[in-house]
Amino acid sequence: MAAKKTTKKSNTSGDELNKFYREMLLIRRFEEKAGQLYGMGLIGGFCHLYIGQEAVVVGLEAAAKEGDKRITTYRDHGHMLACGMDPNGVMAELTGRAGGYSRGKGGSMHMFSKEKHFYGGHGIVGANVPLGAGLAFADKYQGNDNVTFTYFGDGAANQGQVYETFNMAALWQLPVIFVIENNHYAMGTAQKRSTSSPDIYTRGEAFGISGEAVDGMDVLAVKAAGEKAVAHCRAGKGPYILEVKTYRYRGHSMSDPAKYRTREEVQKIREEKDAIEHVRDLLLQGKHATEDDLKAIDKEIKAVVNASAEFAKESPEPAVEELWTDIYVDA
Amino acid sequence: MPTEVLMPALSPTMEEGTLAKWLVKEGDTVSSGDILAEIETDKATMEFEAVDEGTIGKILIAEGSEAVKVNTPIAVMLEEGESADTIDASSAPAPAAPPAEQAPAASAPVAAAPAAPAPDNSPDWPEGTEMKQMTVREALNTAMAEEMRADDTVFVMGEEVAEYQGAYKITQGLLEEFSAKRVIDTPITEHGFAGIGVGAAWGGLKPIVEFMTWNFAMQAIDQIINSAGKTNYMSGGQLGCSIVFRGANGAAARVGAQHSQDYAAWYAQVPGLRVVQPYSAADAKGLLKTAIRDPNPVVFLENELLYGRSFDVPVVDDLTIPFGKARIWREGTDVTIVSFGIGMQFALEAADKLAEDGISAEVIDLRTLRPLDYDTVIASVMKTNRCVTVEEGWPVASIGNHISATLMERAFDYLDAPVVNCTGKDVPMPYAANLEKLALTSTAEVIDAVKQVTYR
Numbered sequence: 001m002a003a004k005k006t007t008k009k010s011n012t013s014g015d016e017l018n019k020f021y022r023e024m025l026l027i028r029r030f031e032e033k034a035g036q037l038y039g040m041g042l043i044g045g046f047c048h049l050y051i052g053q054e055a056v057v058v059g060l061e062a063a064a065k066e067g068d069k070r071i072t073t074y075r076d077h078g079h080m081l082a083c084g085m086d087p088n089g090v091m092a093e094l095t096g097r098a099g100g101y102s103r104g105k106g107g108s109m110h111m112f113s114k115e116k117h118f119y120g121g122h123g124i125v126g127a128n129v130p131l132g133a134g135l136a137f138a139d140k141y142q143g144n145d146n147v148t149f150t151y152f153g154d155g156a157a158n159q160g161q162v163y164e165t166f167n168m169a170a171l172w173q174l175p176v177i178f179v180i181e182n183n184h185y186a187m188g189t190a191q192k193r194s195t196s197s198p199d200i201y202t203r204g205e206a207f208g209i210s211g212e213a214v215d216g217m218d219v220l221a222v223k224a225a226g227e228k229a230v231a232h233c234r235a236g237k238g239p240y241i242l243e244v245k246t247y248r249y250r251g252h253s254m255s256d257p258a259k260y261r262t263r264e265e266v267q268k269i270r271e272e273k274d275a276i277e278h279v280r281d282l283l284l285q286g287k288h289a290t291e292d293d294l295k296a297i298d299k300e301i302k303a304v305v306n307a308s309a310e311f312a313k314e315s316p317e318p319a320v321e322e323l324w325t326d327i328y329v330d331a
Numbered sequence: 332m333p334t335e336v337l338m339p340a341l342s343p344t345m346e347e348g349t350l351a352k353w354l355v356k357e358g359d360t361v362s363s364g365d366i367l368a369e370i371e372t373d374k375a376t377m378e379f380e381a382v383d384e385g386t387i388g389k390i391l392i393a394e395g396s397e398a399v400k401v402n403t404p405i406a407v408m409l410e411e412g413e414s415a416d417t418i419d420a421s422s423a424p425a426p427a428a429p430p431a432e433q434a435p436a437a438s439a440p441v442a443a444a445p446a447a448p449a450p451d452n453s454p455d456w457p458e459g460t461e462m463k464q465m466t467v468r469e470a471l472n473t474a475m476a477e478e479m480r481a482d483d484t485v486f487v488m489g490e491e492v493a494e495y496q497g498a499y500k501i502t503q504g505l506l507e508e509f510s511a512k513r514v515i516d517t518p519i520t521e522h523g524f525a526g527i528g529v530g531a532a533w534g535g536l537k538p539i540v541e542f543m544t545w546n547f548a549m550q551a552i553d554q555i556i557n558s559a560g561k562t563n564y565m566s567g568g569q570l571g572c573s574i575v576f577r578g579a580n581g582a583a584a585r586v587g588a589q590h591s592q593d594y595a596a597w598y599a600q601v602p603g604l605r606v607v608q609p610y611s612a613a614d615a616k617g618l619l620k621t622a623i624r625d626p627n628p629v630v631f632l633e634n635e636l637l638y639g640r641s642f643d644v645p646v647v648d649d650l651t652i653p654f655g656k657a658r659i660w661r662e663g664t665d666v667t668i669v670s671f672g673i674g675m676q677f678a679l680e681a682a683d684k685l686a687e688d689g690i691s692a693e694v695i696d697l698r699t700l701r702p703l704d705y706d707t708v709i710a711s712v713m714k715t716n717r718c719v720t721v722e723e724g725w726p727v728a729s730i731g732n733h734i735s736a737t738l739m740e741r742a743f744d745y746l747d748a749p750v751v752n753c754t755g756k757d758v759p760m761p762y763a764a765n766l767e768k769l770a771l772t773s774t775a776e777v778i779d780a781v782k783q784v785t786y787r
Contacts, residue, residue, distance in 0.1 A: 032363060036382045039339025041401055046343065051364075069534075103567035110565035119533055119570070124557050130523045131558060134530015141486070141512070141536060164523025171518070249364065250380075255342035257375040263366070270364065326564045327602050329571035329626035331654075 012220055014288030020062070020219045021279045021289075022297055024054035027078045028276060029305045030087055031250075034077065034094055037309060038254045043094045047108045050078035052249040055275035056181050057082035059222025060149055060242075063230050067144065071119040071132040072151035074109035075181075075248075079151065083116045087304055091312035099315030103322060126159025128152060129178070133165045133239075136176035147233040151179045155186025157200050163207075166239070170207040173238035177229045178204070180243040181216070187252040188260040201243035211241030217273040247273070333388055333413060335404040341370060341377045348372045349397045350405060359387045367406070368394070385410050445741035448706035448713070451656055455617065455645075462643040467609075470616035470644060471501050471577075471633065475539060477649075478623040479509050482537060485623055486513040488524060489541030489578075498543045499579060499638055525551030525576070529558045529628075532574040537623060542578035545594050545632060551576075559628035560603035575622045577631035580608070581673060581723045582771060584636070588759035591767075593724035595672065596733075598630040599700040605654055606701040608632040610675035612642035614698055617652030625654070634673045655702035659711070663693035666781050667711040669734055670721035671697040674772070677753070678721045681777035690785060700730060708734060709742050716747040717784040721777055726754040748784040753777050 031049040038047045050057075053075075061082045064070075072079045080090050085101065093100025093111050101111045111121040119135060122128040132150025139146040156162065157180055169176050180200050184191050197203065201211035210232070214225040222244060229240040247269045251258040258266075283289040338348065349371040355361055362384040370379050388409040392399055399405065465473075479485045486509075491498045493506040493516040506514040517524040521542060528538040542548040548555065559572045582591035598606045605627055609615040615633070622629040644650070660675070661682055670678040675696050682692040693711050697703060712718050718738060720731030731752030738750055753772045761767055781787075 032382045035380075036339075039341065039379075039401075040337055041340045044343060071530075101567065102565055102569075105567055106565040110562075112562070112566035112569050114569045119530075120562070120566070122558070124553055127526060127553060127558060130526025130554070131530040131533070134527040134532070135534045136530075137527055138531045138534020138536050141531070142534075161522045161526060164518075164520040165527070167518060167520065168523055168527060172515075251377075255345075255372070255374065255377075257377045259375075263378075326566075326568040328605075329563060329568075329573075331625050331627070 014283070014286065016062070017279055017283050017286070017288055018297075020058055021276065021283060021294070022301065023058045023082060024219065024276045024279065025297065025301045026087070026304065027054045027058070027081050029301050030081060030091070030308065031077060033305045033309050034091065035250070035254065037091075037095065037312070042313060043108070044096065045107055046074070047094065047254045048075040048252065049250045049254070050075055050248070052269070053181060053183060053216065053246045054078060055219035055222055056179070056216045056244045056246050059219040060179060060226040062223040063226030064147075064149065067117070067146040069117040069119060069132075069135045069139075069146065069148040070151070071128050071135065071148065072121065073125060073128055073153060073156060074121070074123050075153070076109065076111065076121045080111060080113070080118055080121075083113075083118050085113050085116050085118060087308035088311040091308040092315045095312040095315070096317065097312060097315035098318045098322075099311060104318040105322065105326065126152065126156040126161050129156065129159070129162045130165045133169045133174050133176050136169070136174040137172065140172070140174055145175070145234045147175045147177055147230055149177050149179055151181055153186065154180060154182040154184065154191050154195060154200060155189070157203070158186075158194060163203075166204055166207040166209055169239040170209050173236065175233040175236070176239045177226075177233060178239060178241045180241065181246055182243055183246050183248045185248070185252065185260065188256070188258075190260065199243065201241045204239075204241040209239050209241055211243060214242055214244045216244035216246030217275045217278065219275055219279060332410070334383060334385065334408045334410070336367065336406040336408055338392070338399045338401050338403045338405050339370070339379055340401045341372045341379070342374055345372045345401060347398045347400045350392050350394055350399050351376060353390060353394045355387050357387050357390055361385065361387065361408075383408060388413070448709040450704065450707040450710045452659060452707065455613070455652055455658070456647060456650070461646040463646050464641045465612045465616075465644040466639055466641050467612045467615045467633070468499070468501055468638040470612035471619055472503060472505070474616045474619035475502070475623070476505060476508065478620055479505070479513060484535065485537045485539065486515065487539045487541060488515040488517055488528060490517055490519055490543050492516060492541050497541075499635060501638070502541065521547050521550040522554065525554040526558065528574055529554055529572055532559070532572045533570055537573050539575045539577060539623060542576065544590060544635075545578055545580040546590050546592055548576065548578065548594075555598075555628070555630065556601050556604070560601050563627070564603060571626045572628045573626045575619070575629045575631055577619070577622075578633060579635040579638075580632035581634050582760055582767070585762060585764060585767060587762045591760035593632075593672075593722065593755065594630075595632060595700055595722065596724050596729050598632075599703070599730060601701075603628070604701060605629040605699065606632070607654070607699045608672040609698060610637065610672055610696050612640070613644045613650065614652055614658070614696070616644060617650045618654070618698065620649070621651045621654060624651075632672065637673055652698070654699045655704055656698070657704035657707040658696045658698055659707065660694040660696055661692070663691035663715065665691045665715055666717040666719060666785055667693045667695060667708065667715045668719050668721060668777065668781065669695045669697065669708055671700065671730070672723065674721040674723055677772060677774045677777050680774040681781065684774070684778055685781055688787070690781060690787065692781060697730075705737055705741070709738065712738055712742050713745045716745055718746070718750045719753060719777060719780040719784060720750065721753045721772060723755050723771060726752060726757050729754050748786065751780040751784055753780050
């Protein structure tokens with residue numbers, strides 16, 4: 001990734017590296033399992049995997065505090081796991097079962113947890129951007145210092161409502177961090193074919209919003225940038241933009257043959273830039289963990305993911321009465 | 332234990348596919364993410380990746396095999412230390428069956444026998460309540476002011492709502508009383524501020540989003556329907572959205588096609604939304620107060636031509652009108668006229684003139700279109716046996732069409748004539764004064780329709 005390293009690395013402890021390793025690995029193994037269950041027909045519809053992008057959400061969650069909110073588009077499984085939602089509930093939602101976060105009525109793209117301040121999971125590209133600014137509006141109105149992480153992709157960055165939102169967020173100094181997860185492909189369209197300027201983070205300049213590019217394959221760089229953005233927002237200085245350069249290894253969705261890029265391109269990034277391998281190296285080189293320690297973590301994560309798959313298979317389909325519930329909140 | 336690799340489903344609709352090519356052979360070591368095979372689906376050729384690491388123990392389906400059903404074992408993977416000898420392909424368990432298709436819901440929405448109507452025609456306020464003349468504009472303004480005094484989380488946002496005092500002066504004086512924190516001028520950016528309103532509602536506030544007119548809200552319709560209307564359902568009841576979208580709807584006078592459309596039928600189609608279209612000032616006030624308190628998204632359709640019209644409004648501390656309760660404006664025996672919003676003007680005028688001809692019309696104001704008070708309409712038609720509907724919107728898939736269909740389902744045996752729908756004409760609104768008049772429905776059309784259904 002050609003991201004500028006604009007942030008200095010924080011002093012990271014072995015404990016924190018271990019935590020990052022564990023959290024990123026959980027997302028990757030979870031997503032691989034989701035892909036497998038999709039292949040078995042247990043997950044239907046659209047299923048967009050987060051494999052490759054794990055460092056983005058794990059790094060930014062490390063900069064968040066209780067009360068902060070997050071909202072994203074449809075490639076949302078990683079965000080949910082990173083903010084502490086239960087893998088069982090997420091996987092059971094993917095299989096459309098009663099044990100899912102939306103009791104089977106939302107699916108991969110539409111999941112929420114009010115408890116964890118996760119506001120979706122939205123299927124309309126770009127629509128979550130004003131929604132995220134609205135969450136930040138509510139926090140400012142209520143006079144607290146919470147911030148809202150509003151995630152969207154390089155594709156969504158071309159929607160008009162993003163700029164309508166930039167304008168109002170800057171005008172009203174809303175505590176919102178716009179996180180552009182630039183994985184370089186809007187479905188099958190490469191960024192250079194869809195986006196007039198290579199640096200999307202500069203698009204806030206017209207509205208007076210500061211922004212920077214971040215190496216999204218380096219969880220420590222992401223965390224450091226996140227801390228800077230959070231401090232800006234909490235200080236009442238209004239919105240901030242982080243363009244996090246990342247890469248997805250899988251297709252846009254499970255049914256994408258990904259013919260718009262070469263196998264070599266994907267392989268090169270996996271081999272040279274992989275975020276999990278990076279932390280693994282830091283752990284081993286810094287003698288924060290041994291190969292055996294990491295093997296034990298791998299095993300533990302595999303067990304968590306397998307348990308979520310079992311839960312998701314065994315959880316019953318929603319009761320037929322559920323068809324007619326939750327259309328309205330009782331007045 | 333050896334693990335079976337199953338034929339994957341690689342699209343939402345795939346049931347079988349061609350195993351075009353193996354990219355590994357027996358004995359190869361693979362790790363997670365390695366491409367195992369190319370598989371042709373109904374749409375494309377896809378690469379199929381390994382999920383687990385291990386050794387390819389045995390390939391069960393040869394490349395080039397067509398119509399391989401999803402979930403058929405196509406290979407067996409061995410973990411470290413396992414030998415291919417442990418594989419007995421013939422004893423491989425049958426693929427797991429996908430979950431059984433759900434039987435159709437037992438509680439089908441259409442009841443076999445129509446339910447008898449049980450209308451609530453109780454008065455909205457006690458008889459003898461003191462009344463005061465008030466315009467619809469004042470009624471809407473006082474409804475917002477009262478609710479803002481009662482609840483700090485209620486705020487108003489929209490174009491020109493604050494310093495300009497409202498493009499139609501509905502928000503007049505609110506800025507002075509409630510400050511710029513709660514009365515917020517937005518840029519001209521409907522899509523964006525509608526979305527910010529929905530997010531603010533999820534964040535615990537009760538926004539009133541004013542659209543200068545509903546025509547401009549077409550820029551924001553995705554946020555109204557997809558974000559506000561559907562999220563409570565999609566979240567399994569976690570994320571309700573207490574928000575009011577309000578503004579002028581329908582034709583004003585001589586403003587042409589882009590500024591003259593009635594959205595009643597559009598929004599009334601959407602489960603998850605509440606849709607209100609008041610006629611009188613009392614209903615405007617009582618329904619708007621109910622809308623602000625309601626924990627669901629409310630589409631509140633006002634009318635510019637009615638803003639300045641005065642009506643009797645009861646002098647009570649806290650006037651609220653429930654959703655889903657129609658109002659019978661006048662009782663009658665020969666025909667039921669059903670309308671809402673500005674259509675009521677034609678309905679009531681027609682009823683007056685018909686009375687002179689000895690035709691007794693019952694006039695019902697629906698007031699809310701979702702929920703819709705079917706029972707009051709059906710009970711009335713069971714009495715009069717004839718029905719005319721009146722609305723400003725276009726004729727195709729109109730509210731009148733829906734009422735007609737409902738009457739056919741639930742009161743077919745009571746109808747002595749086909750229901751007639753008086754609607755706007757099936758044209759974009761013209762600018763020329765004479766053509767605009769022709770494009771709208773009218774008192775004369777309602778009278779003609781009543782004469783048609785009463786065979787006079």
